[in-house]
Amino acid sequence: MSTPVALITGANRGLGKNTALKLAETGVDLIITYRNNADEAHAVVAEIRALGRRAVALKLDVADTRGFADFATVVSKVLASDWQRTQFDYLVNNAGSGLEASIAETTEAQFDDMVNVHLKGVFFLTQKLLPLLADGGRIVNLSSGLARFSYPGRAAYAAVKGGVEVLSRYMAQELGPRGIAVNVVAPGAIATDFGGGVVRDNPAVNAHIASVTALGRAGLPDDIGGAIASLLQPGNRWITGQRIEVSGGMNL
Template sequence: MALHLAKQGIGVILTYHSNEVEAAATVAEVEALGQHAVALPLNTADSSSFDAFFERVNLALLNTFGTDRFDFLINNAGTSLSALIAETTEAQFDEMMNIHLKGVYFLTQKSLPLLADGGRIINISSGVTRYSYSGVSAYGIMKGAVDVFTRYLALELGARGITANVVAPGAVFGGGTMPDSPEMRTYVAANTALGRVALPDDIGGVVAFLCTEEARWINGQRIELTGGMHL
């Protein structure tokens, strides 16, 4: 996503939870494409840290980008969980809620003073809000709530010219939390109309498109990027 944004001429503030080395490498790749980039640490499960985080964002905007606003918020932080309903613990449920729902809600809320009028919010959801697998109920519930939250964002922020949309990938291999094995790739490909697994490039370009002027009239929508899984 960051690289596709850079190719659209958009500078990037990206966040990382623990992998500072990979974040720095991504910053270097964005800079090699001619755009400014900054990587900041962020734990989206800890909403009490958001005020301090946005203080760092404000400094990065001023020092690196020469502005006090940003144009696009992409809520992409996430983890995975495989546990049947009968076996899911409250701690696991709370972790899913904090990262995938509460974190998205309040990080977005805290971002609104810095988000420019006419900007865009893109929330990353999942194909499992349409189809179901055993063992992903807590994850799927939170992503479904993000779908609903996005429609409310579109409604309430329309007066500022801000759009809000959902991008819902399916199984993506090559950098995410999806377990990667030949058996899993064969299973996903067999259940996908286009007959292959998804790669990060299949997602990044659509996210970047939603940040272009051509996408200005897309609002309150869920765009599924699964290649046609489980049709």
């Protein structure tokens, strides 16, 4: 049986990086993408290779659908040259950016950016990569606990994440005949540099998150990367169309 290959968007840092490393630890090879910081991405590739796995970093802006066809062509060439195969096994739509603005203050440009990055990008990138995704493969889309509970200032971000959750159920239904399972992982508040690092670096925010979380702390990247890696293991093939919140029981 050939080594599984996963493609993870936005894996040069944060949750995408952690997921890539967790998958590498379980014997999965990686294609990771980055938008701007090539040095970060190549450092992640080096870490993956140090774990004994193959890895490649490719540049991609998930907000710009005009580049998706060319990106798919590059992925096809990389699969042929580095893995001597035509398809990969797992797609993790992770790349994203945050927005904190009230409904009254949110600009149309900010709203469009959230849609382009988190919803339109996920829809059309997945569409372009479907011919390269193996039958029996898996897709994991990233949502947010904010699609279930509400915090002022997160409306636009949360609304498009809600759209991702609906889209994922449709993907699961339409791709089921190919044996492809599609699920959503919805992180709670995680201590990373996301959103300016507010959960990680602001003690008051971190303490508030801990106070409303059943397990008594803010989340860590390992909590999310480990959950995604677990979901992609062979024993989880019968889970599809599900929203799996990984929040430690935030705002139950």
